[in-house]
Amino acid sequence: MPKKITIYDIAKEAGVSAATVSRAITGRGYVSEKNKILILSLVDKYNFRPNTFARNLKTGYTKMIGFIVPHIGNMYFANVYYEFEKWASSYGYMTILLNSKGDYEVESNLLKALIEKHVDGIVMMGGRIDASNLPEDYIKEINEIRKQIPFVACGAKTERFNCSGIYTDDEKGVEELLVYLKNRGYQRITLIGGGDEFIPSYIKKQKAISIAEKLGLDVSVRWLTGNEVFSNRAGYEGMKILLKENPRPEVVCGINDYVAMGAIKAVMEAGLNIPMDIAITGFDDVSIATMTPVQITTVSPRYEYFGKKVFGSLHKMIKNKTDNHSKMTLIKPELVIRNSTR
Amino acid sequence: MPKKITIYDIAKEAGVSAATVSRAITGRGYVSEKNKILILSLVDKYNFRPNTFARNLKTGYTKMIGFIVPHIGNMYFANVYYEFEKWASSYGYMTILLNSKGDYEVESNLLKALIEKHVDGIVMMGGRIDASNLPEDYIKEINEIRKQIPFVACGAKTERFNCSGIYTDDEKGVEELLVYLKNRGYQRITLIGGGDEFIPSYIKKQKAISIAEKLGLDVSVRWLTGNEVFSNRAGYEGMKILLKENPRPEVVCGINDYVAMGAIKAVMEAGLNIPMDIAITGFDDVSIATMTPVQITTVSPRYEYFGKKVFGSLHKMIKNKTDNHSKMTLIKPELVIRNSTR
């Protein structure tokens, strides 16, 4: 690899000082038209790009953001990331995407590494953000970090972190869904997937129960066990059990679209028709929801808006050099009606 | 936000020089046990993390890698990225994930921005890497960049870039698939999705035709038109047309699993049975391939191995400060048989 060219090489060839080259490139400060043209042509000739890190050492910004998700293979996270990155890029930020597998220890290590890289801000999803019973230490870690660096937690509404948060309004989502189901004449509804260990699941469950009472619906909740409670497989196995019950639920609401899709698989294998024999719904509006013969009625987090909000919130903190202490933004989700319900 | 703590703050409080602190932290060079303990305890107390950029300014490395994909919402890219990032992280690299939308101009801008950030290496997938008719300028850009910085292109086999490349051996994949189909007694096979503008599609098509001749199969290819030829919708629409033909193909091979899933949707809506009335196959072994009632027989790129190879290849170049001029690694894919074929 050839030696990397620096501002001094350009300065030398142009017969000016490094300061002048810097001014010409950044566009800040005065440079004679003649020199500017000369310098810029040299920049072009050598395809010179100033070293951002040297620059950042001066300015104090790295123009980098860290983004932690459990697994980018999960479409929910991929969708949020895509929308976020669009905005970040358009503002000149580059985003480091890290997979934590939802493991608290891994999260801690990634967090430390990001701080070392002096990223301008951090976004964190899943893992400890969504965990109901989180050891105090992991909460404290976040609360320490958010004092040092702009930090946005996103996913589930929670009060124990006093950092800025962007959350989907799961209560509104559940409410809209149940009201819709009631209007369609459904009575017996079962929620499957998830678990109380996960705040979003817990919130949905609580809300579903309270709404059910208000609307006079018969709602039950069947959390799944094991460590893959949000998976397709979990939905499949869970549904197989439900199908044996009598009376069967009229609607099965998967905690997300993967679970819903698993449920659909079980129903179809049993030779039943969706939505005629049984209706299925999901959450998250992930692309697979529309890819199969039966398309899933689901609750969309509105990725575009969500991603924009996440970036906007982080960016404001970066610019103002302040933290949005405990500022919580709830985003109203949107019910998307498709043909897995009648 | 509080002032960021530096090595000097630690040095001052410990009553030693910055050099000693640096030695204690990096573990390079001698430091008395007593000082080491003192310094490390201070590091702990203030949760001090040395600024990687200042460090990198000296060492010349940033320990960062740029990774460009068209869209991380596409599971194929998400899977490769996940496996890659796992290795990168374990070697202390952080990866910047950028979405190019497959747009050549966007790719150029991202490439420039990555060079500015002085990443240690770049991986690029999709977009121009896969394009059959690529304007000379875009080829040249890559060939210039790879001289300056370790660069790995991955996806489709191609010779026009003289950079290092990791590619799926699509020819082998197609061959295995067709041999399997023949052994199962299938005769009339149609490939749908993709287009000649995309090298992987083109390779698959050519190979399919030549193998067909050898095996005595009746293979036809129906590329789709429009700009979403790899989508679920494309597979759906394409299949609807095929279903009207007489005789119908016995097997329809989607160019990827999304297309295959779209085809499945069309077949089921027509009231036909898979695999009894018609068989469907895909490529890529994306998670949706197993999520639906009919699970797709597909060709897996072996993500784990693939991602490992991509990182390994890039890492070698970074370490040796050389470029693997035109080094091409083909990875043999793996046929995964499921129930969309009988």
Add this chain to the structure above:
DNA sequence: CTGAAAGCGCTTACAG
């Protein structure tokens, strides 16, 4: 409009 100089926060020979 321009250049010399200081400084961003580290690391690393070098001398002791």
Add this chain to the structure above:
DNA sequence: CTGAAAGCGCTTACAG
């Protein structure tokens, strides 16, 4: 084992 000093590649008051 330790510290003073130089240097990584920029930017930015400052003086002219």
